[in-house]
Amino acid sequence: MVDPILQLMELPFVRDYLQRVGGDNAIQVMRLMVEHGNAVTDEEIAQEMRVKVTVVRAVFNRLNFWGIIDYDKTRDEETGWYTYTWHIVPEKIKEAVEKELQEREEELRKKRQELDQFMFFVCPEGHTREPFEVAAEYSFKCPICGKDLVPLDADAEKRKIDEQLDEIWRARKLLNEIVTDAEEVVEELPEHEIDDALQTAEENSEKENTE
Numbered sequence: 001m002v003d004p005i006l007q008l009m010e011l012p013f014v015r016d017y018l019q020r021v022g023g024d025n026a027i028q029v030m031r032l033m034v035e036h037g038n039a040v041t042d043e044e045i046a047q048e049m050r051v052k053v054t055v056v057r058a059v060f061n062r063l064n065f066w067g068i069i070d071y072d073k074t075r076d077e078e079t080g081w082y083t084y085t086w087h088i089v090p091e092k093i094k095e096a097v098e099k100e101l102q103e104r105e106e107e108l109r110k111k112r113q114e115l116d117q118f119m120f121f122v123c124p125e126g127h128t129r130e131p132f133e134v135a136a137e138y139s140f141k142c143p144i145c146g147k148d149l150v151p152l153d154a155d156a157e158k159r160k161i162d163e164q165l166d167e168i169w170r171a172r173k174l175l176n177e178i179v180t181d182a183e184e185v186v187e188e189l190p191e192h193e194i195d196d197a198l199q200t201a202e203e204n205s206e207k208e209n210t211e
């Protein structure tokens with residue numbers, strides 16, 4: 001099965017997001033990290049990408065700033081040099097993408113609602129998109145190029161929005177497939193410790209409820 005993180009990175013808006021936070025090379029770097037079993041040095045990635053190691057380090061630093069990747073430091077006893085191996089942090093990428101999804105979903109639903117509520121007019125050249133009242137103030141001429149504004153095809157717009165909402169749904173499904181370290185730890189705990197942990201969680205939620 002293809003790693004869900006790799007699949008996630010195929011989705012256009014996840015790509016956009018990762019490129020925004022990690023720079024243009026972020027996707028390629030992260031893909032190589034996954035392919036290397038998530039324990040990789042900057043030199044290894046730089047070699048495969050045939051770029052300077054500073055290029056990879058810049059991506060690492062940016063992604064690390066957002067917590068999406070992290071490193072382990074080990075010291076070579078003979079040379080005294082430190083080696084940094086980097087890995088993706090699954091819980092962080094889940095968290096970050098979910099936040100991105102929520103914002104995007106909200107925006108799309110709002111847009112979809114507006115299409116039901118208002119009639120929009122657009123410039124055929126894509127300069128402007130205005131509700132009826134504003135378009136009327138412009139005498140239905142584009143304020144930028146002067147061309148006649150035309151009514152927006154709301155159904156086509158809605159179909160586009162629905163496709164994007166479907167993409168969000170697919171992304172959520174993939175997010176659920178990403179196993180985080182936290183989940184693995186819980187599974188490895190002996191049963192009585194899981195019971196204890198659950199009980200503590202229950203007690204805490206009861207406390208919250210009574211407060």
Ligand SMILES: [Zn+2]
Pocket residue numbers: 123124125126127128142143144145146147
């Ligand atoms: Zn125009």
